[in-house]
Amino acid sequence: MSKKILVVGEIRDGEFRNVSFEAIAAAKQMSNGGEIVGALLGESVSDNATEMIYFGADRVVTVESDKLKHYTPEGYSQALHAIVEQENPDGILIGHTSIGRDLSPKIASRLKSGLVSDVVSLEVAEDEVIFTRPIYSGKAFEKVVVNEGVTFATLRPNNIPALDKDDSRSGTVDSLDVEIKDLQTIIKEVVKNTASGVDLSEASVIVAGGRGMKGEENFKILDELAEVLGGAVGASRGACDAEYCDYALQIGQTGKVVTPDLYIAVGLSGAIQHVAGMSNSKVIVAINKDPEAEIFQIADYGIVGDLFDILPKLTEEFKKVLV
Amino acid sequence: MNIYVIMKRTFDTEEKIQIENGEIVEDGAEFIINPYDEYAIEEAIQLRDAHGGEVTLVTVGDEEAEKQIRTGLAMGADKAVLIEDEDVENGDPYSIQAMLSAYFKDQEVDIILGGNIAVDGGSGQVGPRLAEQLGFNHVTSVVNIEIEDGKAKIERDVEGDQEHIEVALPVLVTAQQGLNEPRYPSLPGIMKAKKKPLDTLDLDDLDLEEEDVEGKTKTIERYLPPEKAAGKILEGEVDEQVTELISLLKNEAKVI
Numbered sequence: 001m002s003k004k005i006l007v008v009g010e011i012r013d014g015e016f017r018n019v020s021f022e023a024i025a026a027a028k029q030m031s032n033g034g035e036i037v038g039a040l041l042g043e044s045v046s047d048n049a050t051e052m053i054y055f056g057a058d059r060v061v062t063v064e065s066d067k068l069k070h071y072t073p074e075g076y077s078q079a080l081h082a083i084v085e086q087e088n089p090d091g092i093l094i095g096h097t098s099i100g101r102d103l104s105p106k107i108a109s110r111l112k113s114g115l116v117s118d119v120v121s122l123e124v125a126e127d128e129v130i131f132t133r134p135i136y137s138g139k140a141f142e143k144v145v146v147n148e149g150v151t152f153a154t155l156r157p158n159n160i161p162a163l164d165k166d167d168s169r170s171g172t173v174d175s176l177d178v179e180i181k182d183l184q185t186i187i188k189e190v191v192k193n194t195a196s197g198v199d200l201s202e203a204s205v206i207v208a209g210g211r212g213m214k215g216e217e218n219f220k221i222l223d224e225l226a227e228v229l230g231g232a233v234g235a236s237r238g239a240c241d242a243e244y245c246d247y248a249l250q251i252g253q254t255g256k257v258v259t260p261d262l263y264i265a266v267g268l269s270g271a272i273q274h275v276a277g278m279s280n281s282k283v284i285v286a287i288n289k290d291p292e293a294e295i296f297q298i299a300d301y302g303i304v305g306d307l308f309d310i311l312p313k314l315t316e317e318f319k320k321v322l323v
Numbered sequence: 324m325n326i327y328v329i330m331k332r333t334f335d336t337e338e339k340i341q342i343e344n345g346e347i348v349e350d351g352a353e354f355i356i357n358p359y360d361e362y363a364i365e366e367a368i369q370l371r372d373a374h375g376g377e378v379t380l381v382t383v384g385d386e387e388a389e390k391q392i393r394t395g396l397a398m399g400a401d402k403a404v405l406i407e408d409e410d411v412e413n414g415d416p417y418s419i420q421a422m423l424s425a426y427f428k429d430q431e432v433d434i435i436l437g438g439n440i441a442v443d444g445g446s447g448q449v450g451p452r453l454a455e456q457l458g459f460n461h462v463t464s465v466v467n468i469e470i471e472d473g474k475a476k477i478e479r480d481v482e483g484d485q486e487h488i489e490v491a492l493p494v495l496v497t498a499q500q501g502l503n504e505p506r507y508p509s510l511p512g513i514m515k516a517k518k519k520p521l522d523t524l525d526l527d528d529l530d531l532e533e534e535d536v537e538g539k540t541k542t543i544e545r546y547l548p549p550e551k552a553a554g555k556i557l558e559g560e561v562d563e564q565v566t567e568l569i570s571l572l573k574n575e576a577k578v579i
Contacts, residue, residue, distance in 0.1 A: 053352040070486075073451065073461055074415050098481045102463045105416070105448035109455035114539030116415060117446035118333050130543065136443055139340040140347070143544040147413075185460050189487040205578075229579070240500075247466075247501035248483045254358045254500060262578040273336040279551065284484045285568065291556075300554035301571055303564045313565045321569055323578065 001127060002034030003151075006089035008080060009040045009052050009060075010099055016048065018202060019095030021055040021162035023155050024121060028056055028163070030091050030151065037061060037087055038129050041079045043069040049173040056163045059171040061087065070187040071099050075180050077106050082178040083149075084111070091129070092149035097201065100154045113149035120159040120259070129286040137253040137276035157202040158259055193248060198232040200249070205231030206260045208251055208278070211238040212267020212288065212307060219245055221308070222266060225315045228322060234258065234278075236268040252277035255263075267307045270295030287311070324376035325430070326367045328400065329423060329437040329449065330360035332384055332391040336442055342545050350407070356391045359438025362498035365505040366468060367436050368399040374470060376433070377401045381426065383408050383419050389521065396516035397508030403521045408536075410526050415538030416448035422536055423449070424456040425529040434459075434475070435495040439464050447497070454495035462488055466497040 009020040038052035038060035049060040063079035080103065084092065092107075094100040096118045108115035116131040120141075123130050127152050131144050146152065200206065207226040209219060218301035219233065220267045226233045235249040235254070251258055253276040263281035268274060270286070270293055278284070279298055286299035287307050296302045303310055334340070342348065356364070367378045372535035380395045380403040382388050390514045392403045393542070406422050408414060435454075440447040447463070454461035466485070467478035470492070477488045508516070526536065555571075556575045557564040 069412070077455075101447055101449060102461075105446075105451035106455045106461070108417075108448070109420065109452035112417075112539075114415065115446075115448060116540055117448060135445060136334065136340050136549070137544070138444060140342060140545055140547050142542045142546075144540050144542050146539065147541050148539045160521045184491045185462070186489045187486055188489055190481070191485040191487070192486060199481065246483075247499075248480055250500060257445075262572065262576075272339065276336070280548065283572070283578045284551075284554075285572070295555065297549045297553050301568055302554060302556045302575065303568065304556060305561060305564065309561050310565065313561060314568070317565050317569050318579075321573070 002032045003030060004035045004037065004087065005031045005091040005093060006037050006039055006084065006087055006094065007052070007057060008094040008100070010095055010097060011040070011042060011045060011048055017095060017097060017157070018162060018292035019097060019155060019157040020052065022157065022160045023093040023095055024052065025055040026155055026160045027091070027093050027161045029122060029124055032124065034090070037089065038073070039080060039083045041068050041076055043146055046173055046175060052215035053169050053171040054165050054167045057171065058197050060173045062173060062175045063178045064175060065178065065180045067183055070190070072183060072185040072187065073102055073106050074183050074185055075312065076103050077110070078180050079178050080107055081110060082176060086176060089150065091323055094154050095236070096154040096156045104152065104154050108152050111150060114146040115196050116144045116146060119153045119155050134257065134280070137257050138280050139276050143286070144185070158204065198230065200232045200251070200256050200258055203232035203258070204260050205229040205262045205265065206234050206258055206281070207231055207264045208236065208268060209239050209266050210236040210268020211242060213239055213244055216244045221311045223266070225311060228315055228318045229262070231260070231262070236271070236274045238268070265295050265299070266311065268280040268295060269293045270298065324372065324374045326371055326376055326378045327430070327432055327435045328360065328367045328378065328380050328395070329435060329453070330364065330380055330382050330391070330395060331357045331438070331441045332355040332382065332388040333441055333443045342547055345545050347545065354387070356394055357438050357441045359440060359442070359498055359500070361505040362500065362502045363401060363436035363438055364395050364398055365503045366498060369503065370434070370468070370470060371403050379404065381423065381551050382406070383422050383516045390536065392521060393516045394508060396519045397512040398506055399512060402519055405521060405523045406529070407525045408521060410533055412533065413541050414536070414539035415540045416444070416446055416452060417539045418536045419449045420452040420456060422529060422531065423453050424530065425531050426524065427453070427457055431492050433491060434470070435459070437495070437497050439497045439499045439510060441546060450495055450497045455494070459493050459495050461495045462489050462490060463497045465496045466499050466501045
């Protein structure tokens with residue numbers, strides 16, 4: 001039976017997050033030839049909407065309001081709920097991003113529906129969608145089905161490939177009028193901290209430092225390498241506890257769980273709680289002066305040596321190769 | 324202020340996970356208060372010390388959770404409620420929310436604090452789900468809270484950026500790392516905790532039937548990821564190692 005799937009798109013700093021397109025690809029799997037409807041919320045988003053069609057959506061419904069300039073659970077849930085009521089979809093997909101994580105349980109609660117969070121893959125068996133998601137931060141996995149209500153899930157970025165962009169595709173973009181009322185949550189200010197602008201959860205390359213970095217000032221060596229590779233900088237709990245960097249960079253069972261294509265672990269031992277957050281990276285490189293460090297047990301490539309010698313040279317060589 | 328903390332007993336983050344017959348093996352494992360919930364408890368105690376009132380811990384679980392509840396009480400919380408979940412089939416975040424909603428609808432609440440996620444299930448659903456049922460606003464992933472004139476001034480972590488938010492009470496917030504430094508229970512704290520009130524409630528006490536709390540999702544399989552084999556250690560001088568690494572990443576792994 002074909003299904004109608006609603007995919008909630010997300011635009012950050014004027015650009016779609018790639019996970020929105022990945023969600024369209026996942027929706028295609030779920031729909032069994034049914035319709036994929038994009039949903040897009042914000043102050044002014046109609047101009048971007050056709051991008052969702054190029055990546056596989058059949059049509060898009062937008063809700064625009066100056067009250068949706070910043071994300072608030074109240075504002076966005078009113079807008080999305082209106083779209084859900086109009087479309088009555090069989091399934092809803094949204095990226096497992098800051099917004100997706102915050103908004104999806106509120107909507108699921110209102111719909112009295114199940115919700116599968118942080119999905120890394122899915123398969124369709126007869127009329128059932130089976131979602132795979134990590135538990136214990138990736139130390140184990142579980143397969144989950146929704147047994148009542150709308151099939152609702154959030155997708156972890158960087159796990160399900162997006163479809164190729166096809167700008168010959170066309171479809172309608174309809175705006176839905178929703179009066180957003182009674183916002184009691186006021187966003188006073190947004191302070192940008194991410195220098196490189198590459199978000200850890202979506203980065204295809206991560207350079208992460210541990211206690212071996214020896215100090216806050218040395219994190220700039222990691223920044224330089226990450227910049228050359230177009231990646232993001234992360235850290236172990238040890239480095240965060242030692243105040244070498246902000247907790248926002250922490251990767252591990254407490255902290256962020258990441259699955260980049262390339263993970264370069266620098267001066268970190270590979271404690272189990274860190275490994276839980278990064279062991280599902282596609283390729284892992286470890287640089288550590290201790291040949292016994294646990295991190296070498298899971299690394300694809302390892303260099304035993306002084307990171308302060310190796311990293312600057314690595315950065316220089318990458319510069320030459322990647323130009 | 325009426326301050327509540329929703330907390331969960333979880334596996335210690337240092338534990339390896341084993342699976343037998345599709346279930347996580349709990350025998351012999353160390354259990355802790357979910358680390359994110361510890362931040363919530365610490366913040367609740369600080370809010371009470373600044374504004375007065377009482378901190379109540381609320382957890383859903385079995386009698387084993389008493390140990391973690393007593394730890395929270397030893398940190399400084401005033402009382403606790405344990406909602407027993409032994410009659411819950413296929414429990415999922417919906418089930419937890421249903422039990423918590425039934426409990427909270429009869430309480431006077433100014434603020435509910437919880438962890439951003441639990442380090443076991445990791446879905447982060449229960450907080451926002453509960454807030455929706457109670458008609459409260461929610462703010463997830465908070466790194467700073469100040470209460471003033473019936474409002475909460477909150478800083479929240481948004482993938483590295485910080486949002487400064489003002490929201491009216493009552494509110495439900497979930498704690499992110501960096502919110503505070505949770506205290507260790509003191510010896511007098513541990514002694515006092517033994518006498519602090521702990522109420523145990525079951526579904527009957529909450530006027531809930533088994534079907535009211537049945538999960539909306541079902542786990543059909545649990546498995547461990549394939550173990551990763553140790554890779555290649557690159558030999559030679561630094562220059563050679565660096566050149567070889569880049570060549571391998573480019574030609575063998577094809578990630579650059």
